[in-house]
Amino acid sequence: MAEQTTVTEPAQIPRFTAKGVWRGCVEIAPIAVFIIPFGIAFGVAASAKGIAPEVSILMSIAIYAGASQFALLDLWYAPLPLATLALTVLAVNARHILLGAALAPWLLQIPIKGRLAALIGLSDGSFAYAMSARERGEVDAGILFGSGIAMWLIWIASTAVGALAGSFLGDLTRFGFDAVMVTYFAAVVVGQWKGTKDLYPWLAAAAVAVIGTYVLPPGWHIIAGALAGGIVGTWRHG
Amino acid sequence: MVDTVAAVAAVLLLTLITMATRVGGVWMMSYVKITPRIEAFLKYMAVSVLISIVVPTTLAAAPRIWMAVAAAAIVAAVTRSALSAMLVGAAVAAAVKTLGM
Numbered sequence: 001m002a003e004q005t006t007v008t009e010p011a012q013i014p015r016f017t018a019k020g021v022w023r024g025c026v027e028i029a030p031i032a033v034f035i036i037p038f039g040i041a042f043g044v045a046a047s048a049k050g051i052a053p054e055v056s057i058l059m060s061i062a063i064y065a066g067a068s069q070f071a072l073l074d075l076w077y078a079p080l081p082l083a084t085l086a087l088t089v090l091a092v093n094a095r096h097i098l099l100g101a102a103l104a105p106w107l108l109q110i111p112i113k114g115r116l117a118a119l120i121g122l123s124d125g126s127f128a129y130a131m132s133a134r135e136r137g138e139v140d141a142g143i144l145f146g147s148g149i150a151m152w153l154i155w156i157a158s159t160a161v162g163a164l165a166g167s168f169l170g171d172l173t174r175f176g177f178d179a180v181m182v183t184y185f186a187a188v189v190v191g192q193w194k195g196t197k198d199l200y201p202w203l204a205a206a207a208v209a210v211i212g213t214y215v216l217p218p219g220w221h222i223i224a225g226a227l228a229g230g231i232v233g234t235w236r237h238g
Numbered sequence: 239m240v241d242t243v244a245a246v247a248a249v250l251l252l253t254l255i256t257m258a259t260r261v262g263g264v265w266m267m268s269y270v271k272i273t274p275r276i277e278a279f280l281k282y283m284a285v286s287v288l289i290s291i292v293v294p295t296t297l298a299a300a301p302r303i304w305m306a307v308a309a310a311a312i313v314a315a316v317t318r319s320a321l322s323a324m325l326v327g328a329a330v331a332a333a334v335k336t337l338g339m
Contacts, residue, residue, distance in 0.1 A: 030321060055245045062253040072252065078240045080248045089252045093259040095287060100263020102284035105272050107264050115264060122260045128288055132320045176332030179306040182299070183327025185292045186307045187314035190323070192285045201282045202289055209290035210297060222290040229286025234279040 012139060014106055016114030020142025021149070028129050028147035034180035035125070035151055036158045038066050043162020049073050053163035060159035064121065064152055067219065068092040092219040098226050099127045103144075106134070110141050121148020125181065128188045135191055200236060205229030306331035 039060065046056035051073070059069050068089045075085050099122055100107075107115045118141040126147040133143055192198075208228035212221025240248075270276060296307045310327030314320060 031324060050239065051245075052242070055240075055242070055249070058246065058249050059252075062249050063256050065256050068252075068256065076240060078244070080240055080244055082248060082251065085248060086251060086255055089255050090259070093256050096256070096259035097263040097266070098283060098287055100260060100265075101267050102263070102280045102287070104264045104267030105277055105280060108268055108272070116261065119260045119264060120257070124287075124291060127284075128320075131284060131288070176306070176328035176330075176335065179303055179331030180324055180328045182292055182295050182303060183306050183310035183331075184320060184324040185288045186296070187310045187320040187323030187327070189285060189288050189292060190311050190314035191318060191320055193315075198285075201286065205286035205289040206293040210294050212290075213294045213298070221294060222287060225290025225293075226283050226287040229289060230279045230283030233282025233286075234275060 014109040014139045014141065016110050016118065016141045016145075018142065020140030021146035022142075023140070024126075024129075024143030024146025024148075025150045026146075027133070027143070028126065028150050031125060031129060031180070031184050032147075032151045032154050034177060034184070035066075035154045037177040039155050039158025040162035040166055042066065042069055043159040043164070044166030045070065045073055045162075046159075047163050047166065049076055051076060053160070056163045057156065057160050060156045063089070064155060065089075065093050065096075065123065066155070071218065091217060095124075095219065095222045095226070096122055098223060099124070103127070103130070106139075107141055114141055114145075118142075118144035118148075121145065121152050123148065123151060124185070125151055128185050132188045132191055197236070198233075201229045201233035204232040302331050302334035305334060 042060070043053070043056055046059070047053065059072075063069055071088050071092050072085055075081055075088060100119060103118075107118055110118070122144065126144055129147050130138075130144050205225045205228050209221045209225025212224040216224060267280075272280075292307070296303060306327040309330045310323040313326045314323035317323065
């Protein structure tokens with residue numbers, strides 16, 4: 001990377017700048033297309049459940065966490081089961097706590113305002129992008145905020161399209177949209193490979209996650225797999 | 239039918255919970271001294287989150303997604319570009335779909 005060799009820029013000091021925000025916005029854009037079919041699908045599913053478009057769009061604006069929004073659709077009836085809704089959303093989104101913790105060594109070196117801005121739109125996609133950017137020497141946490149904003153806008157717009165006009169759109173998977181997220185995450189994982197010392201932690205994560213999909217409540221296999229990979233990695237190399 | 243006031247109130251509650259999960263990890267770690275050992279744990283945990291999403295999702299998906307992920311992994315290993323890998327992976331998925339598998 002050219003910017004690491006320039007002397008004028010303090011390349012290694014963690015920071016949060018407007019430039020970084022813009023870079024995050026631009027660089028996430030091609031990846032953010034993966035949100036479109038999911039946003040549309042969410043809007044369509046919400047309408048099918050009898051949820052008014054303005055409510056499903058509000059969910060996407062305010063909650064902005066796809067997996068949990070799909071999970072709450074099944075619980076959206078009168079009177080609203082608030083405790084069950086709260087626990088379900090907490091369970092499905094608890095993996096954010098791990099994403100945040102993983103970013104902590106970086107973000108804790110940044111003033112509180114930038115830190116909160118970087119976290120407010122945190123998602124699996126922006127986290128994967130940030131990991132890939134860190135690998136290239138990125139130190140500007142503005143990229144997290146920027147990528148979060150870009151994905152948020154696309155999520156809101158695609159929810160609106162699905163909620164208002166979804167039934168006219170047909171099957172989007174023929175364009176390969178459904179493969180974008182999983183292939184991008186897989187590519188980021190491959191880019192993190194540092195040699196055979198990673199083998200056992202990675203196998204532990206994969207095995208525990210796969211088993212977890214059978215024995216744990218929805219979403220928790222990710223947390224179990226992440227902790228397993230972290231524990232095995234620390235135990236062998238810490 | 240859920241009335242609008244109840245719906246908006248519920249959405250706000252769920253928003254607060256989600257926001258708490260977003261800032262909670264860094265907040266918790268601000269009370270922990272980040273030793274090299276903790277840092278190693280967090281590094282392995284970070285990649286393991288993605289592994290835990292990718293592997294079960296791929297296994298549960300159709301064979302065209304297996305091919306897409308395999309193609310993306312190969313391109314990522316060769317080019318070190320996650321973006322090119324994603325584009326090739328999506329192209330493979332679209333091509334296989336079009337060919338009717």
